[in-house]
Amino acid sequence: MRNTIVSLISIILGLIAGGLLMLFIGASPIEGYTYLFQGALKNISRIGDTLATATPLIFTGLAVAFAFRTGLFNIGAAGQMLIGGLAATAVGLTFDLARPILILVMLLAGIVGGGLWAFIPGYFKARFNVHEVVSTIMMNWIAYWTVYYVVPGYFKGEFLETESRKLAEGSTLRTPWLTEMFQGSYINLGLFFAVIAVIIIAFIINKTTLGFELKAVGFNRHAAEYAGMKVNRNIILSMLISGALAGLGGVALYTGNASSMQIGILPSQGYDGIAVALLGANSPVGVFFAALLFGILYSGTGFMNAMIEIPPELANTIIAIIIYFAATSVMIHRLLNKFRKTRSNANDVDGPVGKKGEA
Amino acid sequence: MWTIIEQIFPYAIVFTIPLLITALGGLFSERSGIVNIGLEGLMISGAFASALTVNFLQDSMSGSAVLWIGLLVAVIVGMLFSLLHAFASINLSADQVISGTAINMIAMALTVFLARNITGSGNIRITNGFTPFDVPILSQIPIIGDLLFTKTYATTWFILVVLLVSAFILNKTKFGLRLKSCGEFPQAAQAAGINVVRIRYIGVMISGALSGLGGAIIILTYAGEFTGSVSGLGFLALASLIFGQWRPLGILGATLFFGFASTIANVSQVIPELAVIPPIILKIFPYVVTLIALVIFSKSSQAPKAAGEPFDPGKR
Numbered sequence: 001m002r003n004t005i006v007s008l009i010s011i012i013l014g015l016i017a018g019g020l021l022m023l024f025i026g027a028s029p030i031e032g033y034t035y036l037f038q039g040a041l042k043n044i045s046r047i048g049d050t051l052a053t054a055t056p057l058i059f060t061g062l063a064v065a066f067a068f069r070t071g072l073f074n075i076g077a078a079g080q081m082l083i084g085g086l087a088a089t090a091v092g093l094t095f096d097l098a099r100p101i102l103i104l105v106m107l108l109a110g111i112v113g114g115g116l117w118a119f120i121p122g123y124f125k126a127r128f129n130v131h132e133v134v135s136t137i138m139m140n141w142i143a144y145w146t147v148y149y150v151v152p153g154y155f156k157g158e159f160l161e162t163e164s165r166k167l168a169e170g171s172t173l174r175t176p177w178l179t180e181m182f183q184g185s186y187i188n189l190g191l192f193f194a195v196i197a198v199i200i201i202a203f204i205i206n207k208t209t210l211g212f213e214l215k216a217v218g219f220n221r222h223a224a225e226y227a228g229m230k231v232n233r234n235i236i237l238s239m240l241i242s243g244a245l246a247g248l249g250g251v252a253l254y255t256g257n258a259s260s261m262q263i264g265i266l267p268s269q270g271y272d273g274i275a276v277a278l279l280g281a282n283s284p285v286g287v288f289f290a291a292l293l294f295g296i297l298y299s300g301t302g303f304m305n306a307m308i309e310i311p312p313e314l315a316n317t318i319i320a321i322i323i324y325f326a327a328t329s330v331m332i333h334r335l336l337n338k339f340r341k342t343r344s345n346a347n348d349v350d351g352p353v354g355k356k357g358e359a
Numbered sequence: 360m361w362t363i364i365e366q367i368f369p370y371a372i373v374f375t376i377p378l379l380i381t382a383l384g385g386l387f388s389e390r391s392g393i394v395n396i397g398l399e400g401l402m403i404s405g406a407f408a409s410a411l412t413v414n415f416l417q418d419s420m421s422g423s424a425v426l427w428i429g430l431l432v433a434v435i436v437g438m439l440f441s442l443l444h445a446f447a448s449i450n451l452s453a454d455q456v457i458s459g460t461a462i463n464m465i466a467m468a469l470t471v472f473l474a475r476n477i478t479g480s481g482n483i484r485i486t487n488g489f490t491p492f493d494v495p496i497l498s499q500i501p502i503i504g505d506l507l508f509t510k511t512y513a514t515t516w517f518i519l520v521v522l523l524v525s526a527f528i529l530n531k532t533k534f535g536l537r538l539k540s541c542g543e544f545p546q547a548a549q550a551a552g553i554n555v556v557r558i559r560y561i562g563v564m565i566s567g568a569l570s571g572l573g574g575a576i577i578i579l580t581y582a583g584e585f586t587g588s589v590s591g592l593g594f595l596a597l598a599s600l601i602f603g604q605w606r607p608l609g610i611l612g613a614t615l616f617f618g619f620a621s622t623i624a625n626v627s628q629v630i631p632e633l634a635v636i637p638p639i640i641l642k643i644f645p646y647v648v649t650l651i652a653l654v655i656f657s658k659s660s661q662a663p664k665a666a667g668e669p670f671d672p673g674k675r
Contacts, residue, residue: 021472025476073456124654124657128657128658131653133396133597134594138647141643141646142647145639148639150639271464274460275464311476313471313481317465317469317472319468320461320469323461324447324462327454327461328451329453330452
């Protein structure tokens with residue numbers, strides 16, 4: 001409850017800051033936000049696009065949040081997405097299987113690719129105590145260059161050197177009925193997989209021994225070790241699952257929202273995953289809603305930019321400011337405490353019993 | 360072979376310098392006990408500030424004075440921007456990695472937002488950057504003259520001076536020793552009468568200033584245009600800091616390594632001797648070596664002991 005309030009206040013502060021920015025460049029914030037929300041939610045097809053934009057963010061947000069729970073900072077979701085996406089694209093372009101099996105194999109490929117990419121930093125962390133922030137950043141660049149040379153080398157597109165071949169209609173996560181239902185939007189099955197992932201991860205974190213152990217390692221590594229938990233194994237496992245989730249994000253992005261891979265780009269969703277996790281207070285359900293919000297901001301700013309001259313980077317700026325406020329939530333906590341104190345002081349006038357149970 | 364080395368050397372040094380000065384900034388911050396993952400963002404803010412300043416002034420002023428003003432503005436902007444990180448991690452005890460991430464995100468988004476609003480395309484061009492020159496007399500020395508003293512930038516020499524001064528400050532002055540003590544055992548430092556909060560603020564602000572300078576040097580020497588990113592150099596500087604084991608000279612070595620590895624990878628296609636190596640190997644080489652180095656150094660890590668921990672005066 002408390003976390004939700006802090007997140008909501010961060011969002012409001014971020015939106016206010018965005019409004020101030022619009023004022024600063026001489027645009028009307030009310031007009032700007034009207035167009036932004038219209039662009040994201042005006043009709044069914046735009047809602048579909050917004051949901052599709054949010055899909056990879058759900059995965060990367062889950063990935064970062066899951067690692068966070070074990071006290072690990074997975075800043076390498078972008079690289080894990082690339083490798084997961086590359087593996088799935090490779091499968092989709094190479095094998096000619098029945099559609100359900102093909103999709104399943106592509107998802108598995110994404111899980112394996114992303115998981116492998118996160119396993120290495122996880123292993124280094126557990127075995128050699130190498131800080132995962134630096135090692136995952138290194139893995140990001142290795143992934144970047146791997147895609148940069150593997151895509152043109154083996155899956156070169158017909159027209160462009162910088163793109164992979166397009167996946168056939170039947171080898172992507174798009175389905176005709178969804179596209180029709182959302183009137184031509186690029187929404188796809190990825191969203192369903194994302195929702196399933198949210199449920200599974202919530203189950204693992206809250207209801208299983210594994211989740212309990214991972215959280216215990218995150219709270220206090222030494223206490224967990226003293227209690228007989230295999231800390232090193234848990235660290236590796238946590239990174240593995242985190243990477244697998246990010247890999248699935250890559251599958252959703254490159255074989256769902258898009259149908260080919262471009263080279264020379266680290267997907268921004270990897271970094272945004274940190275923001276999503278933070279805003280969602282590292283809970284799977286929180287991640288889901290935070291990703292939806294970011295989906296709205298991202299898909300709305302395109303329309304806003306077309307209607308009035310506000311650069312689309314407004315979305316990134318708002319998100320960044322939200323994250324700064326979420327990171328400095330101590331400030332918001334203090335304000336809330338102050339607020340509550342003044343209220344309970346006011347109650348003290350009526351009776352000496354303070355409301356200690358309320359928290 | 361010799362001609363290749365001769366050709367690569369000046370470029371490698373040009374590429375090393377921004378990395379070096381940014382990593383040096385990170386050194387001050389981490390030695391004071393604040394992990395600064397926002398180096399990338401601070402570099403971007405400096406790059407943006409310098410590009411904007413020079414772009415704005417270049418029509419009315421001429422010569423290299425404009426460029427030095429650009430560098431100065433970048434230093435100031437970087438320093439001011441780093442205050443956000445200092446405030447969050449020192450006053451509010453925020454998670455320093457998250458706060459640094461927020462710094463990166465704000466810089467990446469806000470600079471492009473403003474640049475797009477100013478120029479329309481989001482890129483800011485400068486017409487004239489620093490021009491390389493041959494150092495008189497010294498460039499005539501055989502071998503090292505060709506390697507070190509030809510096609511050098513004024514900023515290179517300036518940064519090397521900053522490096523020496525920094526090494527001196529950190530190791531020989533009262534301030535430097537105090538700074539390091541705050542990163543090792545802030546409670547003891549405070550008990551000895553050192554104002555930990557103030558020292559840490561200064562550490563973070565120096566990192567902001569130097570990172571801003573690093574970003575500006577990229578624009579004013581080899582890039583010539585602000586495009587909204589510094590292509591991960593800030594993170595590379597962070598890795599160099601660890602690779603260099605938190606020592607000024609170690610950082611110099613680590614950044615030189617990255618400078619050379621990247622330059623070799625970049626020019627490999629035009630040099631026949633190198634073209635036989637698959638480019639992917641050359642491109643991932645620096646990152647793989649860093650990973651290996653991290654593993655090797657992990658046993659004897661010289662990391663400041665209190666880096667990353669919020670300062671709690673009551674902790675024993």
